[in-house]
Structures are given as C-alpha cells and as structure tokens.
Amino acid sequence: MAHAVIGIEEAQARIFALKEPVESEMVTLAEAVGRWSAQDVVALRTQPARNLSAMDGYAVRFADGAGPWTVIGESAAGRRFAGTVGAGEAVRIFTGAVVPDGADTVIIQENVSRDEDRVTLSDDAPKLAGHNVRSAGGDFREGTVVVPKGAELHARHIALAAMAGHGALLVRRRLRVALVSTGDELVAPGQPCADDQIPSSNGVMLAAMLRGLPVELTEFPAVADDLDVLTAQFHALADHDIIVTTGGASVGDHDLIVPALQSAGGVIDFWKIAMRPGKPVIAGTIGGAVVLGLPGNPVSAFVTALLFLKPLIAHLGGASDPLPGRLTARLGSDLPANGARTDHLRASVDKGIITPVGTNDSAMLASLSISNALIIRNINATPISKGAEISYYALT
Structure with missing residues (x-):
C-alpha cells in the first residue's frame, strides 16, 4: 500500500486530529x-486582601510628618491591630501583618530608636512615605x-x-498508554545476549521519557515478529488512549506493524515522514486508541517520541501548546547543506554555543547519551557557517 512521505508539521497536525483531548x-x-x-x-x-507590611517595624501616618510617634499597639500576621492610626501615632508591626487603618508607611525597625512608647526616626533614615507596604491586590x-x-x-x-x-x-484525566517493542532479536535488558540479538532498550527508554507525565503506562516484554501475535496485541490494547510500538515500521518482510494493525481492524493515516532519523513512522487508530508505530533503531525511536509521542500526550491532556519549543544558539562549527529530509543532529550546547557531537547513525546511542540538544536542519537547507544562529531542541 503506497503512502506519501509527509513533512513533520503535517504529521504532527494529523496525529493531533486522530483524537480529541480526553475527559476532565x-x-x-x-x-x-x-x-x-x-x-x-x-x-x-x-491577594493581599489588605495592605500588608513587607518588613518588621512601625506603621505610621508619614503624611503627617516624620515623627516622633507614640506606639499605641501591635499588629502581627494573623493578629491585626483593630484600631486606627492617627497623627503622631505608631503601631509596632511585623512582616505579613495587616497595616492598620490610617497608616500609610512602615518604617523598618533599624531606622528608628525607641524609648518606652516613643519612637523617633534616625537622623540618617530615608524620609520616604509609602515604603514597605504590600498594597491590597498587588x-x-x-x-x-x-x-x-x-x-x-x-x-x-x-x-x-x-x-x-x-x-x-x-x-x-490521566492517559492510558501501552508500550510494545517488537523484534525477534530483542532480549530483556540485563539478560544474556547472543551475537545476533540485542538488548531491548526502546521500552525502558520511552518509559523513562514519559516518567512524570500524566499517564498510566502499560509495558510489555518484547513481542516476536509474528503477524498473529501482533494482531492479537492490537485487539487487546484497543481500549487504551495511545498504543506505541517500536520496530516493524518499515517495508521489509519482517516489518509487520502495518499488516497487523490492518488485520486487527485498525486504520492507517500515514506511514512515512520526511525526517532523519525516523522516516518510518506509522500513525493510525484502532478502537479508541491512537497508534504510533515508531522505528526500531533507538535514536530514531527517541527523536520521533520527542516530536510525536510527547506532543500527542500533551494534546490529549489538554495542553494549549503541545509542541516542543525551539531554542536558538550560535554554531560552533560549519555545517554542510542538507538534503530532502529535515535532519536532527545530535549536539552539545554550552554557553550559547552549539556543536554537533559524534556520529548521527540512527542505531548509535553513545553520541545521543552525550548530547543535550538536537540541531534542526530544514529540508534542502544551504550550508551554514560557524557563528551563525541556528535552531535546536533541548534534550532532558
């Protein structure tokens, strides 16, 4: 079945259109x-409901002059002075307390001297009305x-x-998300691994990416490349909000996500995106679930999860702006022209300078692990020189 290759922005819009935000x-x-x-x-x-004191000191009517004043009471947080401050009067006041009626200024205690109930402004104190009062509604x-x-x-x-x-x-409400890694070659992390096998890293990676988000996560052991097994899995998970698969999204004989989803009664919306890494991304639906079929190569899975899975969760969760924010920095080295896909280069950004790091092979995790950013290179971008401003996504 032929599917046109689409751009990232179109893919994001089409994914969001597959399902409305969930119930409140x-x-x-x-x-x-x-x-x-x-x-x-x-x-x-x-807030504040009344004028409050910002400091410990004395509440006075500074509009009537710079003292001296006679202390007539005390106002503390939660225990305000009930009377009114008149000319020549002061109320001992503490931070957070209501400023009494009649007072317009709080003089900090360091700027006065007190002799019993008589308070005098220090000679070198600033003579400013209205200070140290947090205004009601401020x-x-x-x-x-x-x-x-x-x-x-x-x-x-x-x-x-x-x-x-x-x-x-x-x-x-929290979203119900299922993570399914596929591939005959996958073994559980930490288990013995033959030369023709690899540890299953995508599931734990995606679970880590989603930690802290409002999701109820269901994780499964790696599923074999078997059409019947995958079809049954889609049937069983159709009551979730999102089903995320990794692997089996390309066009090889063992890439079975598309036929399995169709066999289960699901619908494919699109299949390929003009991006690197991560071209073979599948989006569709089954039951009430949005299906995201991400590539099996771990870096591809990471990048597509950043650009599509996390934004989908934000969209379904009601975010006003579900897309990842773009930042800018100055290039630390020259970059050549780009080709017919939007490229995402692993990079390190430090003090406003961003520099590509390591290899950009989609199966190589070491360079991703030392990156804190992805440089964004638009389709058919021209060469760009060191020092130029460029956009990137921050990695967390």
Whole structure:
C-alpha cells in the first residue's frame, strides 16, 4: 500500500486530529501537578486582601510628618491591630501583618530608636512615605485569571491556585498508554545476549521519557515478529488512549506493524515522514486508541517520541501548546547543506554555543547519551557557517 512521505508539521497536525483531548476530572492540588488545566483558573479572592507590611517595624501616618510617634499597639500576621492610626501615632508591626487603618508607611525597625512608647526616626533614615507596604491586590484580584486553560501545572501554579482560594482543579484525566517493542532479536535488558540479538532498550527508554507525565503506562516484554501475535496485541490494547510500538515500521518482510494493525481492524493515516532519523513512522487508530508505530533503531525511536509521542500526550491532556519549543544558539562549527529530509543532529550546547557531537547513525546511542540538544536542519537547507544562529531542541 503506497503512502506519501509527509513533512513533520503535517504529521504532527494529523496525529493531533486522530483524537480529541480526553475527559476532565476535578482533582486535589497535589494530584494536579504535571497535568494541564482544563479551564481558566480564576481567583476566588484578592491577594493581599489588605495592605500588608513587607518588613518588621512601625506603621505610621508619614503624611503627617516624620515623627516622633507614640506606639499605641501591635499588629502581627494573623493578629491585626483593630484600631486606627492617627497623627503622631505608631503601631509596632511585623512582616505579613495587616497595616492598620490610617497608616500609610512602615518604617523598618533599624531606622528608628525607641524609648518606652516613643519612637523617633534616625537622623540618617530615608524620609520616604509609602515604603514597605504590600498594597491590597498587588499580586492579583478576585475574578482575574491566574492560570490559563491549557497550562501545564507546575509547583508554582499549584501555589498560586492555592493562594487564589482553590483546593482542587479541573484537569484532563490521566492517559492510558501501552508500550510494545517488537523484534525477534530483542532480549530483556540485563539478560544474556547472543551475537545476533540485542538488548531491548526502546521500552525502558520511552518509559523513562514519559516518567512524570500524566499517564498510566502499560509495558510489555518484547513481542516476536509474528503477524498473529501482533494482531492479537492490537485487539487487546484497543481500549487504551495511545498504543506505541517500536520496530516493524518499515517495508521489509519482517516489518509487520502495518499488516497487523490492518488485520486487527485498525486504520492507517500515514506511514512515512520526511525526517532523519525516523522516516518510518506509522500513525493510525484502532478502537479508541491512537497508534504510533515508531522505528526500531533507538535514536530514531527517541527523536520521533520527542516530536510525536510527547506532543500527542500533551494534546490529549489538554495542553494549549503541545509542541516542543525551539531554542536558538550560535554554531560552533560549519555545517554542510542538507538534503530532502529535515535532519536532527545530535549536539552539545554550552554557553550559547552549539556543536554537533559524534556520529548521527540512527542505531548509535553513545553520541545521543552525550548530547543535550538536537540541531534542526530544514529540508534542502544551504550550508551554514560557524557563528551563525541556528535552531535546536533541548534534550532532558
């Protein structure tokens, strides 16, 4: 069956079109970490709710003059002074405490001298009104959007949501993802390996890449190149959100992902992408699952997972921007012209300089392991000289 070779951007768009984001659920703040917000998070309160002191010191009406002042009370965090500060009066105040009505300034304790209830401004102290007061609503106000829909929720967002009055957030549910490595030559990591076998690295690699993402991962031992076995596997996994296979995605006699998926009743959307490494990528569906057939060569599997699998998870999880971000750096060496596929060169970036490293053979993991970036070379790109700016993906 013939399938046209398509570009990376088209492939990403077509993968996203295969399935809508999954259903939402309300979860606690702790459970929301790493998910994507399913709606705008709107502040239920104003922060600070009142003017607060930013320092330990004395709250005064500086507009009436630079003292001296008579101390009439104390305001601490959670125990505010209930009265009003008048002319010539001061309230001893501590960081985070409500600034009393009538006061407009907090003078830090280092800038005054105190004799019993009398406070005097030091001669060398700055005479500035309004200092050391955190204004009500200075962080956010009730009704404002503090976290937008589609934002990935990190610790900083969780803290903000809590401060905004929320104890739970609406997020997309966790995705059910199945990882299936295929190939007669594969043996489990750490097991004896004959000369015509290789350790199965793709499964553990992809599992490591997805760790921390909101997925429920099902991993399987390597599956033999057997049409009936693979067909049965697709049948069994059709209730997942994503089925990821590695190996068997090309056109050889032992590449059985396409015929197995079709035999199981699945549908192929596209088969080949104009990229290197990773041309033989299969995308399709079976039941409610999106099927991503990634290449068997480990570097190809890594790069295609970065560009298609992780973005698909983000898309289904409700991300507003599911694609990996591009960065720029200055080239540390010249690069020749590129051919008819978008190339991704293993590279090291340091202090704004990016340099290709090692070999770019799609089966060679050593050069990938010492890389922290992938240089992006567009289709038919012209030669580029050392020092020029170029785009790259950061590797984590």
